[in-house]
Amino acid sequence: MDVGSITRLNVRPVFNWTGFLAYSEKTPSPLESSGQRSPRRDKSPSNLGPTPQGATVPKLVYDFAEGNKSMKQLLGGKGANLAEMTNLGLPVPPGFTITADACKVFLKTGSVPPELADEIDHHVAELEQKMGKKLGQADDPLLVSVRSGAAVSMPGMMETVLNVGLNDDSVNGLAHHSGNPRFAWDAYRRLIQMFGKTVLGMEGDIFEDAIEAAKQAKGTKNDLDLDADDLKALVQTFKAAVHEHTGREFPQDPRAQMDLAIEAVFGSWNSERAILYRRQERIATDLGTAVNICSMVFGNLGMDSGTGVAFTRDPSSGQPGVYGDYLQNAQGEDVVAGIRNTVPLADLEQIDKASYDELMTIMAKLEGHYRDLCDIEFTVERGKLWMLQTRVGKRTAGAAFRIATSLVDEGVIDTDEALRRVKGAQLAQLMFPRFDGDAATDLLTKAIGASPGAASGKVVFTSAAAVEAADRGEKVILVRRETNPDDLHGMIAAQGILTSRGGKTSHAAVVARGMGKTCVCGADELEVDVAARSIKVNGRTIAEGDMISIDGTTGQVFLGEVPVVPSPVVQYFEGTLAADAGDELVAAVDRLITHADETRRLDVRTNADTAEDAARARRFGAQGIGLCRTEHMFLGERREAVERLILADSAEESDAALAVLEPLQRKDFLELLDAMDGLPVTIRLIDPPLHEFLPPLTELAVKVALAKERGEDPGRDALLLTAVERLHEQNPMLGLRGVRLGLVIPGLFKMQVRAIASAAAELKKAGKDPRPEIMIPLVAAVQELQFSRDEVEAVLTEVAAAEGVEWSTPIGTMIELPRAAVTAEQIAEAAEFFSFGTNDLTQMTWGFSRDDVEGSFFSTYLEKGIFAVSPFESIDREGVGALVKMGAERGRTTRPDLKLGICGEHGGDPDSIHFFHEAGLDYVSCSPFRIPVARLEAGRAALD
Known part of the structure; x- marks a missing residue:
């Protein structure tokens, strides 16, 4: 049997039966398809000793008793926590874990490590000895589950196969030994159903339709009304479906079932849904999954058995109490799949008080041990409680904040740890x-x-x-x-x-x-x-x-x-709802955001172009404006004045157009500086290409052509068309924009600076504290910056003298070109601050325009895993991030007190904020609504 018979990297594992032979004791295990080993060995695993060269081969299989919760990267979250519970003395069914390292080899080569078969043999033998029965034993079979378990929880995204070891012979032994034929045949049909979907790639509806048909024939809607004969008939139906859809019989060899299930679990790491989930949750693509082989315990032996999921606190609200679901006469998949409605966990006290009391004791022990909300899966087998899994439970955003502060109040964790346990993305949800x-x-x-x-x-x-x-x-x-x-x-x-x-x-x-x-x-x-x-x-x-x-x-x-x-949390940030108004969630947010402010090193500013946005950002905790995009002030009714500037044929016409724009700009800056009184306001001089302020080329060309065709004078449209054609660029992002505009169009930057300075002077005279900072955009060479700086300083000096007031106005630049980052030590000679424009820096570094590519090939890149997340959403640490670090380090070699900030959209992204903290920046700047998120993440970054 070739291990390549299971598709590794396709959308879903699909079993190819070509060349499949009936399994027997003489048939090599699929895990040994290279042909060197037989599936049965009575010797220790080859990796437990030195190789002939003296090197030690890493272990690939660990008994539950050998691991602990710190080994998540190797054993996966499920395996590490099963090991931890085993070591705590809790009732965990015996088993072992195949490491994620084995999965990585499988994903890379298409084959499992050659030494894995011997290690599994060794651990299966030990498991059989503990349980006093053998895998698939005809009269009393050992049955196992084969379950995935990645280092990061991915609920339901990868595969599970239960009841491995059942076949046409052992199902009768299970029926006899359990005294419950219905249970045995139900377990067998579950195995074939799971195996068919997971390993053989059959459609789940094939099995579901057969179950529905059986219930209709019985005249019931409840699975539990199907008796042993009904289920025995279903098994035959399922086996016939396997043969029909695969061309071969359902495998009867228990070890072959196990080996094929292991490979299917490995392969499910790259199933479409797992890839999509990792992309959604930003989980690394190279972790791989461990596989847990656990001896089966059964919740479907009758009404004295059952299965459930429990939480030590409510995962929705965070409140302490008894939360969870229980389902009598069922296996675990029935609960999490939601196919039958459960009863509240509290009802277990009336159903089976002994198991309930033991479960409550264990839950308290686990929460105390993990110091957090625990999510627990358990089974009751004929009155005996078994623990199948625990993990630090997923929770809602509100529950995350409530639980974190509650655990502080209970003395379980400190406030630093509470801050580590909440995330900016959760805070955003609460808003x-x-x-x-x-x-x-x-x-x-x-x-x-x-x-x-x-x-x-x-x-x-x-x-x-x-x-x-x-x-x-x-x-x-x-x-x-x-x-x-x-x-x-x-x-x-x-x-x-x-x-x-x-x-x-x-x-x-x-x-x-x-x-x-x-x-x-x-x-x-x-x-x-x-x-x-x-x-x-x-x-x-x-x-x-x-x-x-x-x-x-x-x-x-x-x-x-x-x-x-608006949510109560937004009302709190707006100042309309007090932290002590009685809302527990608001109180929890207040405690942790306050602690983040006390902890963080990074300042948090906002990107704002209007007084309204600035005022709101200030209410949300902004410490200034990191980016005012002045080009946004030239839109709407002011566009005509810009058009006149572009169409000007003489210095007089140009000056006249600028004279119209200057008082409008002055009013803008007056309102903005007033709204941020006492806080820094970084004002970027006009950046985009001038043709963006003119009508589209095609639209104008059509209008002019139609006018001429009708024999009409196109008038102003003809002048605009000439200007648009003159300014048209094949790639405007790389053309006449930024500092180049200030150098090519006399008076443009001077007008803006004069408006800034006169607005600041008026506020200064009124007893206020305006703090403008002037940022010159798109600088690639220090000569560009120095020339522009000289002009800016001259205007500032002129206005200060005319108004009779003085103030300090730092002059800096935006680092948005790779050359600027590489030559930052030169540019710092003429700059008092750098603001990294990571949006444009990302475009320049990657060589694509955001507007063009996000709607074309980005989705393909994400689907193929080339991007785990868009580089415009979260900073590309290895590429763009390296330029940011380089620019910061080189700039400060020239000017140690150089102020460093970031004003791209990455300034509000939680992962990116941690990077900017590491890179030594002084502040991040983001949209007003993202200010609380940035404050929280900046505090968390300081703790990391």
Whole structure:
């Protein structure tokens, strides 16, 4: 059997049965397809001793008792935490973990490491000895689960296969030994179903349709009503489907099942949904996944058994208490898949008090040990509690802030650690609007608020429809009975998710919380008919395309679009809601943002061009303006004055046009400096090409041509066309703009500086403290900057003398060209500050225009993994970031007190802020709404 029979890197693992032979004890394991080893060995793994050359081969397999929680990169989060629970003495089924290193080899070469087979043999033998039974033993089989486990939690994105080891013989032994034939045949049909989807690449609907047909024949809608004979018949149906769709029989050799499942889990690292999830969550692409082989315990042995998911605190609100879901007579996948509605975890106390009490003790122990909210998966097998997984649980943004501050109050962590545990992206979520509770609404139903937020959109029933609608710019709500990992595309595209099944631990809830998406689950009053593209609820029908609104906090579902109001967190930042007004979330945000301000080294400024934006940014905590784009002041009604400047044929005409613009500019700067009184205001002189202020070339050419064709005088349009043709450039980004405009058009920069200086003088006379900083854009050579600086200084001196006031006005430049970064030590001779314009620096470094490429090939680059995230969204550390560091270091060799900032959009990106802190910059500048995010992340960066 060739290991290449499982597609490694395609959208999903697909099994190719070409050349497949019936498995027997003489058939090599797929893990040994190179042909050197047999699958059964009674010797220690080859990697536990030195090689002939004396080197030690790294271990690829660890028993649960050998690891600990610090080994996540090697054992994955699941394996490391199973090891930790084992070492804590908790009831964990025995098993072992295959490391992520083995996966990396598989992904790189298409084959598992040659020594892996012997190591697995060794650990399987040890596991068999512990359990007193052998894998697939006919009379009492050892069954195992094969589960993925990456270093970073990726819920539902990779593969799992349960009940590995069952075959046509051992299913009878399991039935006899358990005394429950229904359970045995249910376990076998689950194995074939999971194996078929995960390993063989069969469509899940093939199996689901067969189950539905069996229930219809039985006259029931409940899986539990299918008896042993029904399930035995389903097994035969499933096996026939395997043969029909693959051309071969379902493999009967237990070890072959295990080996093929391991390879499928490795391959699922590069499944389409896993790649998409990593891109969404910015998870590194080269981590690989570990594989956990765990002896099976069964929650589907009867009503004295069951499975559940528990949280040590509410992952939605952060409140302490008993939170989770439990499902009797079920396996774990039934809970997280949301295919059956669960009961609240608290009900377990009445169902099985002994297991409940033990679980509460364990939960308290785990939260104390991990010092955080823990997410726990467990199974009860005939009254015996087993722990299957724990991890630091995903939570909503609000819960993150509440839990962090609560743990400080409880003395579990300090405030530094609390700040580390919240993120700027979570704070941004808390600033989104919420539904207006006073607005008239049409309530359809109320279910489980699984992930907070307010979302309105058109109803869609498939992920494909959600993506298509989002591409058209429409907002949608994805409505499903339950979601599964293949719905990830649609969940990302939708404003929110609504399901009729499942609870706070279902796939929809867990993934939505991780992405910050609004989600309502378990709306069992909804009859979702995907085929008819409609929902029925309380006698009403909602069709695809109808507008609904969902509240992920209350669980309410409304017909139509519900008005929204600012969130309490925004009201707090605006100053209209006090931190001590009784809102717990606002109080938590206040504590941590205050601590971030006390901790951070980076200042946070804003990008603002109007007094209104400046005032709001100041309320949000901005410490000045890092970028005022003066070209934005020349739009609208002022465009005609700019046109006259461009069309000027003489110095007199040019001066006249500038004379019109100067008082308008003066008024702009007066308002801006007043709004930021006492704080620095960096004003960038005009930057873009002048043709941007003129009508498009094609539009003018058509107008002029049509006028001439009608025998009319095109008038001003002809003059504009001549100017546009004269100024037209093949690549304006690399043309006449920035400092070049100031050098080529006499008086342009002087007019702006005079307006700045006279505005500052007026405020100074009024007893205020204006602090303008003049930034000269797009400098590539110190000579350009020095020439412009001389002109600027001359104007400043002239205005100060005329007005009879003095003030200090730093003059600096924007570093947005690679040459500027490389020659920064020269440019610093004429600059008192650098502001890195990372938007243009990214374009210049990568050699593409943002406007052109984001709509053309960026999506392809992201899909192929060339970009994990757009370099315009988060700083390219290796390329653009290296230039920023170089410019900072070289500039300060010339001028040690050189002020360094960044004013591109990266200034509001959490990951980029950490980089700018590391690079030694003094401040970041971002849009007003991002100010709180930047403040928080700057504090976190200082702690790192």
